[in-house]
Every structure is written in structure tokens, then in C-alpha cells.
Amino acid sequence: MIERHHLRIISAVQEFGTLTEAAMALHLTQSALSHAIRKLENQLGTPIWQKDGRNLRLTASGELLLNLGQRVLPQFEHAEAVASLIANGQQGLLRIGMECHPCYKWLLKVVAPFIEQHPHVEVDVKQAFQFGGMKALLGYEIDVLVTPDPLYMPSVDYLPIMDYEHVLVVSPQHSLAKAAFVTPEQLAQETLLTYPVEPSRLDIFSRFLTPAGVNVGKHKIIEATEIMLALIHANRGISALPRWLVEEYQSDYSLSAIQLGQTAMRKTMYLGTRTNEASPNYIEAFKHVAVKVAKHAFSQTVS
Known part of the structure; x- marks a missing residue:
């Protein structure tokens, strides 16, 4: 019978790469971990891992159990957390x-x-x-x-x-600060500041620059909103952000919000x-x- 601890073991081995590290993470001895998996393999009549040099590679059955664990283990943890709170x-x-x-x-x-x-x-x-x-x-x-x-x-x-508008955010000293709207070509030499998200998932790329075949001069990743806005305030880069966010920070930073394209990006x-x-x-x-x-x-x- 497949039990919860089997799924935890399989997930841990997949995460940490070795039986030794998985056993340490689960506060088990390596022999206890191996015994639990051998018992499950005997019950199922199929191996869960195969040796691949020094590494372990999941079999088709192992992949099936790993996917099951990824679905149900968070549900177990959530139910336990809520029950504890109650x-x-x-x-x-x-x-x-x-x-x-x-x-x-x-x-x-x-x-x-x-x-x-x-x-x-x-x-x-x-x-x-x-x-x-x-x-x-x-x-x-x-x-x-x-x-x-x-x-x-x-x-x-x-x-x-x-509902909000996505706008280009620049320093009031930037050459584009007074523009009614900007075109993709006007950003070709700019330093664009974005959050750590794949460019394909960023609207400034997927909906504005990439369709026009344009790229920016430099692309820098910034994790913190306040740091990003401070750099824009100092005219050290530009970004594309929600207009409501710009308005929220106007009292802290000098910022100019410009429409992206002739038609606003909603x-x-x-x-x-x-x-x-x-x-x-x-x-x-x-x-x-x-x-x-x-x-x-x-x-x-x-x-």
C-alpha cells in the first residue's frame, strides 16, 4: 500500500539527489529509508529507482509516484496546518x-x-x-x-x-518625460529595469518591444520596487509599471508616467x-x- 511517508521519501530523494541527503532531511537513517522503499517496491512488484552511475534515476513507476506526491503532499500539509489552527x-x-x-x-x-x-x-x-x-x-x-x-x-x-494602465516610468529629467506617448524604437538605447521575470512574460517585451522587433540597450533585473524607483528617480534607467503604483510613490520619488504606444496598454x-x-x-x-x-x-x- 502506498503511504504518505513513501511519497515524502521519493520527493526528498528527487530534491536532494542522494539517499544520504534525503535521509538527513527526513530525519531518518539511510537504512530505514532504503528499507521503506524496498518494501514498497516488493508490494508494487516494480522498482522505483534505477542506478545511473552514481545517481538514481526514477523509473516510470517512480515518476508516477513523484507526480502523485507533488499533488497530494501539499494538501496533507495544508490540512494539518488548518487543523492545528482550529x-x-x-x-x-x-x-x-x-x-x-x-x-x-x-x-x-x-x-x-x-x-x-x-x-x-x-x-x-x-x-x-x-x-x-x-x-x-x-x-x-x-x-x-x-x-x-x-x-x-x-x-x-x-x-x-x-483595471489599470501599464505605463513607461522615467525620471522628470529624462528626454522622454514630456512625451504624450512613446514608440518601441524610442527605447532602443535605454536601460530597462524589470523584476526577475522571464522577458517573454513581461508586457513591455511581449506586447510592446518584441512585436516591433526592437530590443533595449541594456536590461537590468531589480527585485525591490523601492530600489527600482530610486534608480529611475536618479535617471539611471526606465521601467514599465502600473500607473497606480507610480501614483502611490509620487510623494517619495519624482517620476513621470508616459503612455506606451498610441493606444494605452490596459x-x-x-x-x-x-x-x-x-x-x-x-x-x-x-x-x-x-x-x-x-x-x-x-x-x-x-x-
Whole structure:
């Protein structure tokens, strides 16, 4: 019979590469780990690993069990975490996944009133996913996905939260600062600052530069929004960001927001949740607060 500890062992060996390191991570002896897997192999009548030099390579059966573990182990962990909170007099755990780097400023405005209304709900925010935001949602690593780029499928519901414009952000001293709009060709010699996201997933590339066959002079990765804005303020680069974010930071930095192209680049922020699932009341409450905050805190909102 396949048990939870078998799946944990297979996942750990795949992650750490050797039986020794996996055993250490799981606080087991290597012999106990090997014995558990041999017993499972005997029950299934098939090997799980094959020797590949000094390394272990999963067989087809091993891959099947690894995929099973990746799906169900997060669900076990989530159920245990929520049960523990309930046992301690708390109501639950809300895990929010972010596929929108600049959205932390927005999220702070949502989380504060939500926590005030639901003091017994723990809130956890994740931005680094093992298999991407959508797989994290479907794999029960998170409960809500914040994303401006929804991947539509029957198993996920999306709630539009806020409509906004994506703009070019430059220093007021930049030569483009007074332009009504910019063309891709005008950015060919610029230093573009972006978050650590694949260029193909960045709108400035996929919707603006790449279709025009244009690239920038230099592309620099910046993780922190405040550092990015400080560099733009100092005329050390440009970026493409939501207009609402620029407006939020105007009191801290001197920034100019310029329309990308002759037609404004519009975006919508969504909250994604799993469909056909009996969700806790606090998830619906979070969505309600998110919509309310978007309508009152930012000027470019969904009607």
C-alpha cells in the first residue's frame, strides 16, 4: 500500500539527489529509508529507482509516484496546518500567491482591513512557487492567486479586481518625460529595469518591444520596487509599471508616467481560486475586501 511517508521519501530523494541527503532531511537513517522503499517496491512488484552511475534515476513507476506526491503532499500539509489552527482556537489559514511583483503595495491595503475583520485567520503570502502560480493553486500550495495574466481553465475561477494602465516610468529629467506617448524604437538605447521575470512574460517585451522587433540597450533585473524607483528617480534607467503604483510613490520619488504606444496598454488584476470547492468563508471575505479596496484606494478600478 502506498503511504504518505513513501511519497515524502521519493520527493526528498528527487530534491536532494542522494539517499544520504534525503535521509538527513527526513530525519531518518539511510537504512530505514532504503528499507521503506524496498518494501514498497516488493508490494508494487516494480522498482522505483534505477542506478545511473552514481545517481538514481526514477523509473516510470517512480515518476508516477513523484507526480502523485507533488499533488497530494501539499494538501496533507495544508490540512494539518488548518487543523492545528482550529485546535488552538484559530479559524484557519489563508495562503495568498503573488504573480504580480508590484502588487505588494496593493496587497498591504487589503490585508490590513482583512486581518482587522478576521483576527483569527493566519495570512501567508508566497511569491516563489516550485511549479508556477497556477500549479501552486491547483496543487493546494496556495488558496488565492493574485495575477494580471490569468490562464483560463475550468478548474479555476477568476474575479477581476482592478483595471489599470501599464505605463513607461522615467525620471522628470529624462528626454522622454514630456512625451504624450512613446514608440518601441524610442527605447532602443535605454536601460530597462524589470523584476526577475522571464522577458517573454513581461508586457513591455511581449506586447510592446518584441512585436516591433526592437530590443533595449541594456536590461537590468531589480527585485525591490523601492530600489527600482530610486534608480529611475536618479535617471539611471526606465521601467514599465502600473500607473497606480507610480501614483502611490509620487510623494517619495519624482517620476513621470508616459503612455506606451498610441493606444494605452490596459491590464486587469485578478484573484484566482479553485472552482467547485467548499471554500472557507474567510476566502470569500478576502475577495470582498480586495474589490472594496481596489474601488476606493485606486483611481483606475473595475466598475
